[in-house]
Amino acid sequence: MNGARVASGHLFFFYAYDAGFEIALESARPLCEAFDAPGIAGLRPSPPHLQYRPKPLVVPAGTVTVSEGGKPWRFEAAVKIFDFGSLSVTLALPVRDLSWEEYCAAALVLSAGSALPKTARETAERVFERIRPAVSRPMFADLVEEYSLFHVEAFSPQLTGTQALAELPHDIARLLTLEEGTFSDAAVAEILRSPIQYFENDLFLADWSAAFAYDPKFQDTVEVLEFLNVQLLELRFFDRLLHEAIDGTAEELRPRRRLFHILHDPYEKPMHKLSQIRTDVSLVRERIYNALKLVGDAYLARVYEEARRKVGADKYDGTVRDQLGNLTEIYTVLNNRAQASRAETLEMIIILLIAIEIVMGLLRW
Secondary structure (H helix, E strand, O other), X not given: OOOOEEEEEEEEEEEEEEOOOEEOHHHHHHHHOOEEOOOOOOOOOOOOOOOOOOOOEEEEEEEEEEEEOOEEEEXXXXXXXXXXXXXXXXXXXXXXXXXXXXXXXXXXXHHHOOHHHHHHHHHHHHHHHHHHHHEEOOOOOOOEEEEEEEEEEEEEOOOOHHHHHHHXXXXXXXXXXXXXXXXXXXXXXXXXXXXXXXXXXXXXXEOOOEEEEEOOOOHHHHHHHHHHXXXXXXXXXXXXXXXXXXXXXHHHXXXXXXXXXXXXXXXXXXXXXXXXHXXXXXXXXXXXXXXXXXXXXXXXXXXHXXXXXXXXXXXXXXXXXXXXXXXXXXXXXXXXXXXXXXXXXXXXXXHHHHHHHHHHHHHHO
16 A cells, blocks of 8 residues: 555546548537537647647537446546547546545456446447438448546645656556556566656556556547547558458459350449448548647657557558558459450450351341
8 A cells, every 4th residue: 555545537438439431510510419629728838730620529428327346437428529430439537535546446447347338339329320310321330449548637645757657656557558467577667668758747658558647737638549549440440441342352353254244344343342442441541640630749749659659550550551552453453354354345246246247148148
């Protein structure tokens, strides 16, 4: 027992879902009584252009009670609607005057349970049904991306960020990895090796499934991590979509041309499908990366890049780029085969016409 208490803070749980190709925000606004997201609050010095373009909508979902670990927990819920077809649910549990041990235990119990994901999906689905008329190609995918942020606004007694890292390393490592066990000193050093600090009384650390923030100016960090979670969801969705498209068209590369297919082009449908998927992924991917740019804010950019590195977003992005390249190559092969097939069809038609003309001439003779 170290005697530290969390005077104030939050447990944030983010859940991202893909709801369709595009959401017309102005059409969705009156359907769900939403308002514009505040975006980056600029709590630290930052250029004014650091805002969403366009701003997503926020739908307050009120207070939801979740039972986990044998007790009820009251969360503040909200759903954010992004124009590129994503929904993000944030479940926030305010914390006041809680011992550090109780804080860590609550974070780990809630992270390990099934109640929060179920509540988040039900909340997102309710909003989805309300805004369905504003969604282009609506489809609530089964894929979900989760991320947690464990935030301490103030310790009692007060600690600097350096002191918190020195006095609570094992517990912070458990929060970041969502592990209940006791780590070795070497493992703790590896988990905590990239801390980010702006002032003496703040600290940020990230791992693949969770982050820890000791910071009185936490709102922008919450905004950035939620958006990163949405980005990762879309990258995973693109990865699956492209993988299925490539697998589904592999058999189309086999020769299928036969005489009875003379009036049917077997390559037209797969080529159209590949072209549509390639265009959709490229457009949405571009919109995601242009939605929020953090160039100019040194602190938020570091937070974003560190969390992005830990969740492996670059690997997913690389996989999506590679699969887009593979899909383009397959499209090229199919297009070449289609052209050759059309040329063969034209030749057969010409030969058939010549043969008919010869037969008709012999019959007249």
